[in-house]
Amino acid sequence: MLEIKNIFKTFNPGTVNQKTALNGVSLTLNEGDFVTVIGGNGAGKSTLLNAVAGTWLVDSGSISIGGVDVTHLPEHKRAKFIGRVFQDPMLGTAATMQIEENLALAQRRGKPRTLHAGITAGEREQYKELLKTLGLGLEERLTARVGLLSGGQRQALTLLMATLQKPKLLLLDEHTAALDPKTAAKVLEATQTIVSRDNLTTLMITHNMRDAITYGNRLIMMYEGKIAVDVSGEDKKNLTVEDLMQMFEKAAGAALANDRLLLG
Amino acid sequence: MNSFINALPGAAAQGLIWGVMAIGLYITYRLLNISDLTVDGSFCTGGAVGVMLIMNGWNVWFALLAAILVGMLTGMVTGLLHTSCGIPAILSGILTQLGLWSVNLAIMGMKANQSINVNKYKLLVSLRYLQDFNKGKRTFLEHPIFVVGMITLALIAVLYWFFGTELGSSLRATGSNPSMARAQGINTNRNIVLGLMVSNGLVALSGALLAQYQSFADINMGRGAIVIGLAAVIIGEVIFGKLFRNFAFKLLGVSLGAIIYYVVIQAVVSLSGINSNYLKLLSAIIVGLFLAVPYWKGKYFAKAARKGGSAHA
Numbered sequence: 001m002l003e004i005k006n007i008f009k010t011f012n013p014g015t016v017n018q019k020t021a022l023n024g025v026s027l028t029l030n031e032g033d034f035v036t037v038i039g040g041n042g043a044g045k046s047t048l049l050n051a052v053a054g055t056w057l058v059d060s061g062s063i064s065i066g067g068v069d070v071t072h073l074p075e076h077k078r079a080k081f082i083g084r085v086f087q088d089p090m091l092g093t094a095a096t097m098q099i100e101e102n103l104a105l106a107q108r109r110g111k112p113r114t115l116h117a118g119i120t121a122g123e124r125e126q127y128k129e130l131l132k133t134l135g136l137g138l139e140e141r142l143t144a145r146v147g148l149l150s151g152g153q154r155q156a157l158t159l160l161m162a163t164l165q166k167p168k169l170l171l172l173d174e175h176t177a178a179l180d181p182k183t184a185a186k187v188l189e190a191t192q193t194i195v196s197r198d199n200l201t202t203l204m205i206t207h208n209m210r211d212a213i214t215y216g217n218r219l220i221m222m223y224e225g226k227i228a229v230d231v232s233g234e235d236k237k238n239l240t241v242e243d244l245m246q247m248f249e250k251a252a253g254a255a256l257a258n259d260r261l262l263l264g
Numbered sequence: 265m266n267s268f269i270n271a272l273p274g275a276a277a278q279g280l281i282w283g284v285m286a287i288g289l290y291i292t293y294r295l296l297n298i299s300d301l302t303v304d305g306s307f308c309t310g311g312a313v314g315v316m317l318i319m320n321g322w323n324v325w326f327a328l329l330a331a332i333l334v335g336m337l338t339g340m341v342t343g344l345l346h347t348s349c350g351i352p353a354i355l356s357g358i359l360t361q362l363g364l365w366s367v368n369l370a371i372m373g374m375k376a377n378q379s380i381n382v383n384k385y386k387l388l389v390s391l392r393y394l395q396d397f398n399k400g401k402r403t404f405l406e407h408p409i410f411v412v413g414m415i416t417l418a419l420i421a422v423l424y425w426f427f428g429t430e431l432g433s434s435l436r437a438t439g440s441n442p443s444m445a446r447a448q449g450i451n452t453n454r455n456i457v458l459g460l461m462v463s464n465g466l467v468a469l470s471g472a473l474l475a476q477y478q479s480f481a482d483i484n485m486g487r488g489a490i491v492i493g494l495a496a497v498i499i500g501e502v503i504f505g506k507l508f509r510n511f512a513f514k515l516l517g518v519s520l521g522a523i524i525y526y527v528v529i530q531a532v533v534s535l536s537g538i539n540s541n542y543l544k545l546l547s548a549i550i551v552g553l554f555l556a557v558p559y560w561k562g563k564y565f566a567k568a569a570r571k572g573g574s575a576h577a
Contacts, residue, residue, distance in 0.1 A: 053447070079449030092447070094440035097433075102444075105437050108430055109449045115426075118433035161448070 001201040002029040002169055007051055007061030021047040022058065023225030029169075034195055034202045036212040038244075039222035045205045046087075048222065049171050052203070054078040066168045080110030083162030083200075085155065085175040092158030095147035099138060099157065102146055103127045106161035130160060134190060152183035156190060163194050170195065172204040188215070209241045221248055268534035272527065273394060277408040279496075279526030281389070281473045283416060283519035285489060286496035287423070288466030290518050293497060295427070296439040296459045298346075301357030303467045303493060305364030306338040307486030310468025311475030312371040315380050318476070324388045328472050335468020336461040338364060343457030368483055379480040387476045408477060415473075416519050419466065424512040426462075435459050467493075488544050491551050496522035498554045 009022040021044050029035060039045045051058050052065075054075040062071045065081045086092050093102050104119035104127075124142060131139035134156050138149075146154060155175055162170060172191065176184035192215060195202050206212050212219055218232035219239065228251035231239060285307060292300040310331040317327035338360055345356035372378045382392045389408040396402040404410050426432045437445040438455040445452050467489070475481040500514075500521025508517045529547075533540055 075446045076449050076451045079447055082447075084447045086443070086447075091441070091443045094437045094444050096440045097436060101433060101436075105433060105445075105448050105450070108434075111449070113430040113434040113450065115429045115431055118428050118430050 001031045001033070001066055002027070002052065002203075003062075003064045004028070004048075004052070005062045007058045007063065009047060009051060009056075009058050021225055022051060024061075025225070025227060026061075027220070027227065029201055029203070031201055032199045033218055034200075034216035035204070035218045035220060036216045037203060037205045037220050037222060038207070038209060038212045039228075043222040044225040045222050046173055047225075049173050049203060049205060052078075052169070053082055053084055053171055081168040083109075083165075083167035083170045085158045085162050085170075085172050087174040087177050089151035089154040089158070089178055092161070093146045093154050096145060098143045098145055099131070099149075100124055100127055100142040102157065103130075103161060103164060106164045109165050130164070134160065150183075152179050152187060155179060155183075155187050159187065159190060159194065163198060163200065166198050166200070168201065170200045170202040172202065174205045174207060177207060191215075209244055213239050213241070213244070219244075221251070223248070223251065265535070268531055271530050271534060273398075273409060274391065275526045275530035276523050277389070277391075277394060277412065277477065278474070279523030280409060280412040280416060280519065281470055281477055282492055282526065283470075283496060283522035284412070284419065284473065285467045285470035286493040286500075286518045286522045287416075287419065287515050288463040288470065289490065289493035290497050290515065291423075291459055291463040291466070293494065294439075295436055296456060296463075298353045298439075298456070298460070299357070299490070300339075300342065300460060300463060301354060301490055302338055302342040302360045302364075302460070302464055303357075303489045304486045305361035305368065306335045306464040306467045307471040307474075307489040308368045308481070308483060309338055309364055309371065309486075310335050310471030311481035311485055312368050312378070312471075313468070314472030315378050315475045315481040316371055316373070318385050318387070319378070319380055324386060324476070328388070328469060331468045331472035332465040335471075336465040338468070339460035339462070339464030340457055342464070343460040346460075347453035347456055365483070372481060372483070376483040377480055380476070382479050387479075389473055389477045390479060391477055392479070412473060420512050420515045420519075423515060427511060431458075488547065491544075491547050492522075492525065495525050495547060495551045495554070498551065499524050502554070 004025060004027040006024050006026050007022050008020070008024060010018060010020045012018050025044070025048060037045050037048070050056065052063060054070065054073060057072065062069060064070060065078070068081070070078050070081070084092070094105070100119060104123060107123060127142060128139045136153055136156060138153065138157065146157065149157065159175070176187050179187060188211065191204070194200070202216070204216065213236070217236065219229070219236050220227050221229035221244070229244070229247045231247075285303065289300070289303060292298045313331040313334045314327045317330055318324055322330070342356045342360040345351045345359060346353045351359070369376065380387070382390050389411050391408070393402055393406050394408050397404065397407045427436060434445065434450045435455045435458060437448070437450060438452045439459070442452045445455075471486065474485065497518050498521070500517035500519070503524070504513070504517035504520065508514050529543060532538060532546065533543070
């Protein structure tokens with residue numbers, strides 16, 4: 001479903017701030033794979049997701065989604081294939097627009113924007129039913145502006161928007177990191193439900209090792225712009241946090257220095 | 265006092281005309297989140313195109329249509345400078361505006377001012393018609409307030425429809441949150457160009473109407489237009505914000521804001537006898553204050569902002 005071949009990305013080349021964020025990453029995801037991504041700050045996790053989403057173009061290598069080469073496609077054209085939830089709850093929704101308007105925009109992801117009505121009565125009913133499944137009471141507030149919602153509500157709404165049109169690929173960039181533990185658990189639960197219901201091919205970055213082990217059928221750990229650890233199948237099911245740390249130390253040839261990675 | 269009351273209909277008519285411009289500005293300033301300085305130039309472009317075409321025997325409606333199209337072209341230039349050339353939006357507007365100074369002069373046959381004879385040409389709006397109405401020589405159907413009022417209502421209806429369509433909604437999303445818009449497959453660059461085109465089309469239409477109304481186009485007629493437009497937007501929001509939630513009514517509020525602005529200016533001129541050369545300074549101070557007050561409120565009288573609140577609203 002997703003095929004990344006040897007991609008490189010260097011930021012600020014030729015300056016003192018030069019940083020090679022992706023250093024030859026190759027990764028193939030089969031349909032229905034749910035891959036969790038961990039790694040320290042600056043390991044290249046978010047960069048990898050942004051490369052796939054097309055926030056900018058990679059320096060070299062190629063990316064294809066569902067057999068379509070998207071390496072040179074701009075972000076808005078790739079959106080046809082990709083559902084995304086960002087780390088920052090503010091980024092995924094339009095604050096000044098209504099809940100139903102946001103959903104209607106997502107419903108039309110990847111389609112030409114015509115002069116037909118931006119939202120129809122039939123859609124409203126559909127959205128109401130969908131919002132009920134979140135259990136946040138948003139179905140009663142269809143015309144409320146999204147700016148009035150809490151971070152957790154916005155993130156849950158973004159998740160719904162990302163999966164409203166079944167995406168070929170779902171990208172989750174630490175989408176629960178900015179939420180309180182209780183809300184984070186709720187959003188993660190909703191994620192699991194939707195991903196397994198629609199059998200979505202998913203890449204999920206997390207800073208929580210336990211979540212990375214609990215969720216998905218495959219786990220990759222990034223280090224200095226490369227994939228350092230790649231575990232799947234039975235091996236992943238039996239994984240413990242200690243195993244992970246050992247594997248990391250072996251792969252990186254260094255002790256795990258980042259405290260944030262140890263959390264959880 | 266009498267002179268003020270006598271001048272009221274004129275001020276209201278002028279306000280209505282500027283209201284069309286302010287509605288155009290609302291699209292860039294509020295919906296796209298861009299301060300578009302093109303308008304100072306495109307307002308005059310609209311006036312120049314309108315006047316010159318009518319003097320060349322064009323039907324007034326076609327002249328207005330041409331003004332709109334040329335105005336859209338100016339918006340497109342700014343939009344492309346911004347999106348395709350990576351120049352910040354404000355600077356793009358300034359560049360277009362500066363270039364338009366020469367273009368506007370060229371349109372007017374290298375003259376800074378072109379008058380149009382009300383007796384010789386059939387116009388849509390004119391101060392003369394307003395005076396004729398007062399003398400009972402014309403019906404209210406030709407009164408500038410009626411004519412421009414109808415045009416304004418028609419424009420609001422069209423804009424209300426447009427911003428409710430898929431394309432219009434995607435344009436609002438572009439201004440509200442570009443990251444979200446792109447993630448939803450919206451071509452934000454194209455939408456920015458489109459928004460600037462629609463906006464400047466309206467601004468040019470307003471310029472063409474004003475030039476007819478005052479029976480001349482002048483190279484300086486757009487100077488400070490953005491400030492007048494902002495004043496109208498802000499006055500409209502302050503006075504009618506609580507009352508008008510619906511998008512169509514918000515646009516109506518902007519138009520009413522422009523009328524109030526001109527009535528107040530007229531009051532200041534008539535009642536205080538201030539030299540009208542100080543009006544631009546006055547406008548700048550008033551708009552500056554209105555823009556600063558929400559910031560001061562937020563800074564010095566802030567209640568703790570809710571997490572996830574509408575910081576961008």
